[in-house]
Amino acid sequence: xxxxxxxxxxxxxxxxxxxxxxxxxxxxxxxxxxxxxxxxxxxxxxxxxxxxxxxxxxxxxxxxxxxxxxxxxxxxxxxxxxxxxxxxxxxxxxxxxxxxxxxxxxxxxxxxxxxxxxxxxxxxxxxxxxxxxxxxxxxxxxxxxxxxxxxxxxxxxxxxxxxxxxxxxxxxxxxxxxxxxxxxxxxxxxxxxxxxxxxxxxxxxxxxxxxxxxxxxxxxxxxxxxxxxxxxxxxxxxxxxxxxxxxxxxxxxxxxxxxxxxxxxxxxxxxxxxxxxxxxxxxxxxxxxxxxxxxxxxxxxxxxxxxxxxxxxxxxxxxxxxxxxxxxxxxxxxxxxxxxxxxxxxxxxxxxxxxxxxxxxxxxxxxxxxxxxxxxxxxxxxxxxxxxxxxxxxxxxxxxxxxxxxxxxxxxxxx
Numbered sequence: 001x002x003x004x005x006x007x008x009x010x011x012x013x014x015x016x017x018x019x020x021x022x023x024x025x026x027x028x029x030x031x032x033x034x035x036x037x038x039x040x041x042x043x044x045x046x047x048x049x050x051x052x053x054x055x056x057x058x059x060x061x062x063x064x065x066x067x068x069x070x071x072x073x074x075x076x077x078x079x080x081x082x083x084x085x086x087x088x089x090x091x092x093x094x095x096x097x098x099x100x101x102x103x104x105x106x107x108x109x110x111x112x113x114x115x116x117x118x119x120x121x122x123x124x125x126x127x128x129x130x131x132x133x134x135x136x137x138x139x140x141x142x143x144x145x146x147x148x149x150x151x152x153x154x155x156x157x158x159x160x161x162x163x164x165x166x167x168x169x170x171x172x173x174x175x176x177x178x179x180x181x182x183x184x185x186x187x188x189x190x191x192x193x194x195x196x197x198x199x200x201x202x203x204x205x206x207x208x209x210x211x212x213x214x215x216x217x218x219x220x221x222x223x224x225x226x227x228x229x230x231x232x233x234x235x236x237x238x239x240x241x242x243x244x245x246x247x248x249x250x251x252x253x254x255x256x257x258x259x260x261x262x263x264x265x266x267x268x269x270x271x272x273x274x275x276x277x278x279x280x281x282x283x284x285x286x287x288x289x290x291x292x293x294x295x296x297x298x299x300x301x302x303x304x305x306x307x308x309x310x311x312x313x314x315x316x317x318x319x320x321x322x323x324x325x326x327x328x329x330x331x332x333x334x335x336x337x338x339x340x341x342x343x344x345x346x347x348x349x350x351x352x353x354x355x356x357x358x359x360x361x362x363x364x365x366x367x368x369x370x371x372x373x374x375x376x377x378x379x380x381x382x383x384x385x386x387x388x389x390x391x392x393x394x395x396x397x398x399x400x401x402x403x404x405x406x407x408x409x410x411x412x413x414x415x
């Protein structure tokens with residue numbers, strides 16, 4: 001019996017590895033070498049401040065390796081995004097060869113190493129009118145350039161009114177380096193905490209939203225927990241935390257969250273029960289549920305999320321663009337726009353002034369039905385938006401669509 005279980009596990013692991021590796025095949029090395037090609041009409045430039053704990057690389061166009069650096073480094077990188085007519089929202093159009101074709105592919109425009117004082121000046125010069133800063137922490141199996149281009153895509157597609165700051169930690173960019181990557185998040189915890197504190201204490205900054213993906217969620221919550229222990233609370237300007245497909249042991253997260261104290265940021269989670277990467281992580285980690293794979297409508301999760309005031313968006317029924325279903329938050333046009341339009345600026349997706357159609361339709365299955373229409377609600381219903389306000393407001397907001405649709409939506413959120 002054990003041999004059969006072990007064989008099944010190996011099959012799952014091999015399938016997951018092959019699926020993950022297939023997505024990286026064919027990418028040229030050195031995409032961060034600045035392009036000399038002229039930007040075409042309709043292209044968009046995204047400027048990102050990148051902080052890292054990685055070791056510098058000697059390979060041109062790679063900049064930083066997957067090894068651990070002795071000191072944090074800061075770089076400004078400008079990325080050109082192709083015109084909207086030539087790309088799909090949610091996709092990173094990697095160059096097929098170098099130099100990149102900026103009319104169809106992402107291209108690096110400039111790379112500027114900075115000292116900390118220069119970084120502060122950059123931040124002040126790039127603050128938007130909202131004075132919000134969005135910090136992104138990537139996940140497992142990400143190279144430096146993966147994190148840069150993915151974050152540039154999220155910034156562009158979400159159309160967020162926030163200044164983008166990327167924190168990238170030493171990931172070897174290999175599916176076989178899970179344990180190394182996990183230890184690298186612990187290695188980077190102090191640096192992330194220090195960066196978040198500098199942002200939160202800068203008088204020109206109004207608010208900070210932290211968004212983390214996968215294993216980056218562990219690093220993010222640990223840094224915030226450490227800040228709360230050190231300072232007595234998380235810095236007040238850190239108002240929102242978004243965890244996408246969080247690769248976190250549910251028991252550990254419960255303790256981490258409690259240690260943030262009563263004055264903690266507002267948390268939003270993106271989960272999906274069909275996340276194959278988290279399925280493998282669950283097996284590696286002693287068969288304990290991963291936070292990003294739970295069903296928020298069942299106990300004990302439903303009650304615990306409600307008591308904690310955590311908003312959970314269940315994307316299980318959403319079709320993902322990757323074979324592992326691990327990057328839905330960034331690849332779905334509906335979800336990435338929801339991040340930019342509402343979550344980063346501190347709005348919840350269940351405010352009383354937001355109709356049911358918009359609330360659930362924002363993460364619909366790519367449906368073309370009119371947002372707010374009964375058909376849109378019916379299609380969207382399996383994607384549960386769950387938080388303490390939702391259950392109190394459903395009866396009133398569903399009534400205008402008829403009892404049949406109401407029953408569907410109530411079933412989807414577990415009432």
